[in-house]
Amino acid sequence: MKVVKFGGSSLASGPAVENALKIITAEAERQVVVTSAPGKRFDDDIKVTDLLIKYAHEINHGRNGLEVADRIFQRYVEIGEYFNLPLEEILPLKEILLNLPKEHYPNKNYLQATFKAHGERLNAKLIAKILQSQGVKARYVDPKDAGIIVTGSPNNASVNPESYQLLENFAYDADEKLIFPGFYGYTLAGHIATFSRGGSDITGAILARGFHADLYENFTDVDAIFSANPKVVDQPQPIHTMTYREMRELSYAGFSVFHDEALIPAIQGQIPINVKNTQHPEKRGTMIVPEKGFKPETVITGIASGKHFGALYLHKYLLNKEVGFTLRILQILNKYKLSYEHMPTGIDDLTLIFDRDTLNDELIDQICNEIQNEVSPDHLEWISNYAIIMLVGEGMRDRIGVIRDIATPVAREGISLRMVNQGASEISIMLGTAAKDADRAVAAIYDYFFKQEAQGE
Template sequence: MIECKLINVKIIRGVYPVTKIIKFGGSSLANGDQYQKVIDIINADPKRQVIVVSAPGKRFDGDIKVTDLLIQYANETVAGKDSSKTLATIIERYQQIADQFNVSADQFKQIADTLTNLPNQKYPNNEYLLAAFKAHGEKLNAELMAMVLNQLGVESRFVDPSEAGITVSDDDPNAATVLPETYENLGHFGYGKEKLVFPGFFGITKEGNIATFARGGSDITGSIIARGLNIPLYENFTDVSAIYAANPKIIDHPIAIKKMTYREMRELSYAGFSVFNDEAIIPAIEGKVTINVRNTNDPDAPGTLIVPEGGFQAEHPITGVASSNHFAALYLHRYLLNKEVGFTLKLLQIFYKYGISYEHMPSGIDDLTIIFDKNQLNQDKIKAMCNDIHDILHPDKLQWIDDYAIIMVVGEGMVDQTNALSKSIDPLAADNIKVNMINQGASQISIMIGTRKSDANRAVVDIYNQFFNQQEGE
């Protein structure tokens, strides 16, 4: 038998064709025991060469994530309060992991000193200060992971986003977006046989400041690097063994989804699927990267594959059903609304004035319902917006509906179904659930249903049973 070995050379504008990128969430890295599971997973497959890590998460119920501790540290710093207790708690979280793997005191001192000196650095403003403090949860965990791997004889290197050229926008330091030049920078990034350990969650602005992604940032980083380095498989390890067809908190033992498309994941994430960040799908789509969601605590489970649409064969008429309560709606009625030129334009101008985006706008000949994500609204903004609509558009009826939930029924298999809509609605009628709105997406792979919040979970149960339990003869 001939033994093949990788040659330690730098690869420019390309990577080893067998390389995988692997990302671990906060719960996977919460303590030393979890670290060991991660190391075992890394070592189980030599293709796992690029590693993305989150900050240490909760070790137990009631524990505090390191990111939340860093936010507390930042707020204390801005307020001029004593932050020594918070700082000591953060350092101790990393120290416990380092001690379990016999990381030397000299090496660990780098982490402790960085945390201690965070308040002494210069930041453009307090928003950038907060972003920098938060980002160090991932940054220092990536440094620690590289130290631990090297201590165990696994040749590894920490890669700072500034070194890799992960460049982000500077319009909002706590909700940054990746800039196109990032992919060109990563295309020229060279490396050899060592494991590369990247921190998730943040990038660097053109001015050299740290800026974080809004949420699920480590998932986003993994997708960005996968696309930039042309890595075809992105393994995303979390604390669940698969993505399920419904929320396990609503449905007992829902079926695991073996394979789903990017756009199915996007549609379901919109209504509450939180296993994988929906924004992280975008770089993966652009790079045609297959994502494999897996479980750190059950690494032999195959997990769920998220794949491009081409050649996809649906296993069920629908792939999943999800619900979310973070919506509200504005109902507007006016006779002959459909005859007035520019009515919708005036409405959108009011939204623009208040910096509000809308989610959906189902309409009839005399009425509109505008659905909003409530996270961008407060009572003062709602009142001012409604007053402007009343004064400018003179509706016959204007009603704000705060009691609003969205149910999403999603599946590539719906394209070939003639009764997907009726099968989704019929069980709700039988269960006396009032439907406020129905909207079928243009792609024909999703049906959106509006209900009262109190009915949302029941609606999910009814629709799940209709499509899955009946099909399986249960």
């Protein structure tokens, strides 16, 4: 059995959905289908999820939101009409939309989560109806009926492990297509809660593990995962096969195909994942597989960079002799419920690297002031434009001198490395640079490694 997930761009319009349906019906093994909300049809278009967020905003501010609700409904009408689906088959979706403001919600966060989730919910219902109209045995499955239970906050939920047992016991016919909405589950109290943005990937991974799928096919708008960002490197090589941990490391630093937590359920279930293009399903795409038995073909599998970081640098003589120095800093961060990403240290130096999107100028000043008062560093500096570059590859473990090979092209470009850190697994090396230098560094490293390997050097 295969679990098949389609992204928003793959379900944005009638022709896009038609491509997806051809893929679904091409193989009997493609039995569990996960839908996203309709995405953008063109560059200036608005995603249905964004319209639903606007709808929730209107309701939260005492307005009826009918104009926005109608815009949302028309997106589904457009898709349904493309398949000659009678309007009376589509009208129940409008009723669901208009009833959303009438439901009871514990607070505004639950309201927003429920509204957001309906992009996927309505699309799954519509696609099930379209398949049925084509004579395909298809069934819409609500996450509550399947047992997808979540905990956590309404807009950042986590799957409850009990869900996997419930999915194992879910009854279905061997010849039917099960159409699941992605992105959300139900709390123990029965309220909708969504995974983080991009959460349909998480749903797909949950279902792949719960149903013990042979393969999780994730259809998107790219032919494969590339070894570097095509906006930074001209025509980067596609990655044919990579491991789970390579994908995780690269996702963290900026690979945009997956949210960095999206694969965890599939990884836990050891389910192979195939990333493919809805427009070109015949292409092999990228396989993401367990580490066991994997034989790397290259030293570096991929390079990714993120420019959304900031760093707090401290210098104090004899820092390494001062008991509790780091603890006192971490207690300040805990006071503000703030996590750090990395903490490279030296004998007299310590750097805290943060996701800058979690901070604002006021919070930065407050933290800096408290750290100055608490530990009295000789020098304290906030670096706002910090970038992290991740170089990832299972082949690194068998290559002596990788750090030298990385530093050489970077030095030729006149780029200063603020941090070099190799993970204990030896499959990743993290570099810190100024944000303005990140793209040049990625391009230089890519050319050094991949052009050499292409030439057989």
